[in-house]
Amino acid sequence: MRMLRYCSLLALVAALAACSSVPGGGPVSQTKGEYKVGNPYKVAGKVYVPKADPHYVAEGMASWYGPKFHGRKTANGETFNMNALTAAHTTLPMPSYVRVTNLENGRNLILKVNDRGPFVGDRLIDVSRRSAQLLGFEKQGVTRVRVEAVPGPNARPATVFARNTPAPATSPVEQKKAPIVVASARPAPVFTPEPAKKDEVVVQPLEAEPDSPATASENIYVQIGAFSDKLRAKMVADDIRHVGQTLLELVDINGQKLYRVRIGPLPSKARADETLGRALAWGHNTARIVLD
Template identity: 50%
Template sequence: MALTLEISASSAAKLARFAGLAALLASLAACGSSGSKGGGGGASVTQRGTYKVGKPYKIDGTTYTPREEFNYTETGVASWYGPGFHTKATANGERYDQSDRTAAHRTLQMPAIVRVTNLENGMSTVVRINDRGPFARNRIIDLSRTAAQELDIIRAGTARVRVEQLPQESMAVKDVALGGGGPDEQHQALAALASGQRSAPAAAPAAV
């Protein structure tokens, strides 16, 4: 006799959330304290955390005003950036690694955790915001190569997506970064949060 497994909508959402976080945690665990992989494969560099919101800035005549948020949602076009930026400094002082699940956003605090869903195929992934951009017209997020691969947008270059911030996870990485913790420590905090061993801190006044 065949068995039928029924999963409620809320349970399915929790599973999707866990799957996305598991992928992000695996990525952070891989890069962890090694910092940038670099082109030469030399000595590893420990990355320390910097929590950054930043002041308003102008690019090509458009002014962007960064702000701390924890319930941000947005729908628009995603793009990705890869080899040409690999190992270069990100806006919050880390080094960009195209194999990590990270992304650039124009106004969200860094770091912040968001789920990105490709509205054209239903695929989704969870990424950590650690850079500024994109500044091409109508684009709302610039994904690392690995994140773009998971959404299947490498070949097309862009896709229409929905960006949904994960508030508890974003508050957890903020707390760690304010204490000087880099990607490795942020990974540990997210793992503890996912396992129920850590409670997300209450939102604090925005840093600059």
């Protein structure tokens, strides 16, 4: 009987430990940031009350922040990267995910909230510089947006990506999908990524985008990612192929074989921008324009 009670106690302790492995039951950040909702706080005389709201929807002004804060710690302990798709909000949990739609042009992105702010006037959200570029308001500095809570980084896109981009006649599921082209390895690119762990995405640094059209000596691609697992790469390629001709390549980088998923080659910078926007809106937040 004493042994039975001891085993029951061990089982209870193990169960409690398992329940507490993800604070608040929220999403786990891919970096070392802390998940937090936070207590009420005051900035410049105004009180903010953080709370989790899965149905959050609001419209207001968005601004962006970049070089001055690049490399600094965010409010939940992550390192701010102005080239990542992130945002600062005054009350939403960190990390959490939102769809930000630029109401001036219809473009939308899914961003990770990992910082607090903005604390200027009646601004609703601060986004990273890269997010502002893709949403189309980097030069003007501010724009009117709609912010909607979404369950995660792979939430499906809104119906419209850009007002000046013709909407497809059918939904993505009903569209005729472009083929996936499986190619042999090409020479390794000039960048040197760290060795990937299993199922880890290797993202190339954003390279300079050429003027439209591309020159004869270089091709423009939208790279979705590179994976050590072939099945995962095929799943990603299948998920994105409605956007354009998808290339699945086996490449050798520093002696490690990776399966690279790209869309292209694309005929112009404008087409690459449009394709990148569609890939990002579909939830592939590691997508980048690359030259080869």
